Amino acid sequence: MATTDVLSTVRDSLETIAVSLDEVSFVIPGPRRDEGEIARTAVIETIRKYLLHRLREPDAPVVAALVGLSGVGKSTILNSLAQDTVSAPGVVRPTTKSGVLWAHRDHAARYWTEFVGRVRDQIGPTTDIVIGDDPLTRHLTFVDTPPLELLPDGSATTAAETLMFADLCVFVTSVGRYADAAPLDFLDAARARGIPILFVLNRLPADAEWRRRLLADFAEKLVAAGLMPDPDPEFIFGVEEATSLRWHGGLAPEAVGALRKELSEVSDPEFRIVMIDGTAEATVRAIADRAESLAAMLRAEDGERRQLGARAREIYEGATLRLSHDLAAGRFAVLAARGVWAQASLDLAGLITRAAGIAAEETANEWLAHPGGKGLLDPGHEGLRRHGPEAAQVTRTELDHWMRGLDDLVTSARRLLVGKRKKRRLVRDLWRAVLDPTFDPSRWRRGRAATVVRARELLVEAMGRALAADTNRFSRRLGSDIEPGLPDRVLAAAMYLRDLPSEDDIEGAEGVAARGN
Numbered sequence: 001m002a003t004t005d006v007l008s009t010v011r012d013s014l015e016t017i018a019v020s021l022d023e024v025s026f027v028i029p030g031p032r033r034d035e036g037e038i039a040r041t042a043v044i045e046t047i048r049k050y051l052l053h054r055l056r057e058p059d060a061p062v063v064a065a066l067v068g069l070s071g072v073g074k075s076t077i078l079n080s081l082a083q084d085t086v087s088a089p090g091v092v093r094p095t096t097k098s099g100v101l102w103a104h105r106d107h108a109a110r111y112w113t114e115f116v117g118r119v120r121d122q123i124g125p126t127t128d129i130v131i132g133d134d135p136l137t138r139h140l141t142f143v144d145t146p147p148l149e150l151l152p153d154g155s156a157t158t159a160a161e162t163l164m165f166a167d168l169c170v171f172v173t174s175v176g177r178y179a180d181a182a183p184l185d186f187l188d189a190a191r192a193r194g195i196p197i198l199f200v201l202n203r204l205p206a207d208a209e210w211r212r213r214l215l216a217d218f219a220e221k222l223v224a225a226g227l228m229p230d231p232d233p234e235f236i237f238g239v240e241e242a243t244s245l246r247w248h249g250g251l252a253p254e255a256v257g258a259l260r261k262e263l264s265e266v267s268d269p270e271f272r273i274v275m276i277d278g279t280a281e282a283t284v285r286a287i288a289d290r291a292e293s294l295a296a297m298l299r300a301e302d303g304e305r306r307q308l309g310a311r312a313r314e315i316y317e318g319a320t321l322r323l324s325h326d327l328a329a330g331r332f333a334v335l336a337a338r339g340v341w342a343q344a345s346l347d348l349a350g351l352i353t354r355a356a357g358i359a360a361e362e363t364a365n366e367w368l369a370h371p372g373g374k375g376l377l378d379p380g381h382e383g384l385r386r387h388g389p390e391a392a393q394v395t396r397t398e399l400d401h402w403m404r405g406l407d408d409l410v411t412s413a414r415r416l417l418v419g420k421r422k423k424r425r426l427v428r429d430l431w432r433a434v435l436d437p438t439f440d441p442s443r444w445r446r447g448r449a450a451t452v453v454r455a456r457e458l459l460v461e462a463m464g465r466a467l468a469a470d471t472n473r474f475s476r477r478l479g480s481d482i483e484p485g486l487p488d489r490v491l492a493a494a495m496y497l498r499d500l501p502s503e504d505d506i507e508g509a510e511g512v513a514a515r516g517n
Contacts, residue, residue, distance in 0.1 A: 006500070010284065011055055013493040017291045018047040020490050026301055027479040029375025036297045043290050046193065046283065049164040053118070054280050060115070061107060061141045062272055064263070065166035069182060070147035072174040073202045077239065078102065078144050079250030081260055086130045087144040089249040099127035100144040104137040118165065119143065136260065140267035142170075148183050167279050168266060169195050174203045175241075178218045184225050191227055194282020196275065199228075200259060203241040211238060237262070284497050291494035295487040302482040304372045309481075312363045312474040319359040320464040323352065327456060328437070336436035341403060341428065344435070349395040352463050356387035356395075356470040363474060376477050388473050395466040402462040406430050409451055409458075430455055 021044050026036035054060070066074045075087035078100075087100040101119055120127050143166070163169065169190045171183070178201060190197055201218050204211045215233035222228035228235060237259040242251050253260075265271055326332060332351070335344040364385040367373025377384055410426045433439045433452045 007055060010497065010500070011052060013496050014047045014051055014055075014284070014287065016493040017287065017490055018044050020486050020493075021291075021294065024298060024482050024486065025479065026297070027376075027477075028301060028304055028372035030372060032297055032301065036294065036301070039290050039294055042189075043287055043294065045164050046287060049118075050166075051280065051283055051287070053165065054167070054276065058273075058276060058280075061103070061137075061139050062167045062266060062276060063165060064140055064142050064168040064170055064266075065163055066142060066144045066170045066172060067148060067163070067183070067186065068172035069177050069180060070149055072172050072177055073239075074144055074172045075100075076245065076250055077170075077172050077200060077202065077256060077259075078142060079248050080239075080253070080256040081136065081142075081250075081263070082132065082134055083246075083248060083250065083253060084132065084134075085248045085250075086132075086142075087128075087249075089245065098146065100130060101127055102130045102132065102137060102142040102144070104141075105131050105133055106138065107141070115141075136264060136267060138267065139269060139272050140263060148186055163190055163193075163195065166195060167276055169197045170200060170263075171197055172200045172202055173218075175201065175205070175214055176203070178214075179221065184227075187227055188225070193286050194279055196279065197227065198237065198259070198262065199235065200237045200239060202239045204238045206240060211240075284500070288494045288497035291490050292498065295491035295494065298482055298487040298490070302487070304370075305478045305481065308367060308370060308373050308376075309475055309478050311366050312471055315363045315366065316356075316359045316467045316471040317464075319355045320460065320467050323355055323463050324460045327435070327460065330437045333436035333438065336432040336434075336439055339428070339432070341431060344431070345396065345399045345403070348435075349392060349399055352395045352466055353387055353392045356391045356467055359467065360387050360470065360473075361385055363471075367474075384473060384477065388470050391466070391470050394469045395463075398462040398466045402459055403427075403431065405458060406455060409455055412451075434459055 021040045024040075026033040026040070066078055068074050073089070075089040078087050079085055079089065082102065086102045099119065101116065107115075116127075116129055163186070169187075171187060173180075173183070187197060199218070199222065201215060204214060212233070215236050215238055216231065218236060219228060219231040219233045222236075223231045237256075239251070239255055239259070242255065245251065266275060332348065335347050338344045338347075364377055367377055367384075383389075406427045407423065410423055410430060429439075430451065433448070434455045
């Protein structure tokens, strides 16, 4: 792909994209979240499971993934190529329920220590390893994957995970299943990542005319799906149906002769380098395009999160301000008349908690008017329309903390040591004066006005903290803010990768320079 002097920067750029995208997620419900999470995960996995490994070890064998629907004969094709039992075929669908890796003996030690471990980590610990001496596998490693139908359930991601570190996709289908639409998304993902795809149509009839028609029809369908540029059956490897299999569970060598010849050319050292460079280059450019798109999506996501979060904070801050105005206006005087803090604090906590409930409902209504916010209040989060279950307790804790702080205020205001009994009376007078501006304690001789003002300020701060704690429920629903500059880092790395000169550009420039000399 790129010249060796930029490979380190390419790796750094890829790692920057992977690390940055791993730190965020799309949380606002809607098409952007669904599309963004799929793309984000795919970019991270492609970088970490394929590109970084391939760029670090460009001389490693080509990895060819055999994929297809159930019952199309993937295992039969693999056994036919090997003329040995590599993957057990059978009449039960699906026969291949876990991966099968076929590698050359020369690479056995290496595969066991690194590659096999990575394969088993990604596609399952039950992956079978078959080691042999077939020349085809000297520079080419095969992975026979479970059927694509298994992808939606739990056993499930084997074929997709295999594709994450494959250099080549061998798609096997049959006369009875080539029209199925199920594999199209998978194959489109392979194409978008720049992975070459070899198409195998298995179980063709012996009649030449029917073979021609079926191959032509399959080619037309591939063109319609955007998987082939022209409807040329010559690009499809046809395999005739056999009445019986050989001892190894495969067909005669000539049945897959054309496919084996093509794969032998792929494994040729010179062609292999070209193909791997082409796949890696196409994958890097696909990653750059998706990362650039993700950077824009993250900016939009961050903007909406901040907008929704700011509106929630504004509403709760407004609730605190109204409580402050009510306090200054003497609307809590009735609580002071009780003369007992235990009862007054319960009533005051109830008023603050009620204010939190009103703010919660107002915030929820604001969010409902916003497309993204509405999704955040979907079933399962209706509780956001009311104050949180812990709001009353949090408020009482804040009020108790405020009351304990009045001791220090009294001591500071009197500037003299005060006995415990007298201090209790002064503290009671102080909290009553805070709640009732008309209350004038006769025991205070100095510092009354300033102390009351300060105590009232501290009470407003305590109420604000109690309401802010309730606001946190909305903040948690939004998730953490996206780190400032993160989308820019992703975009910068993506633009660097996108603007890398291709191998053709480099060769063209070298040719021009040579002719100039």
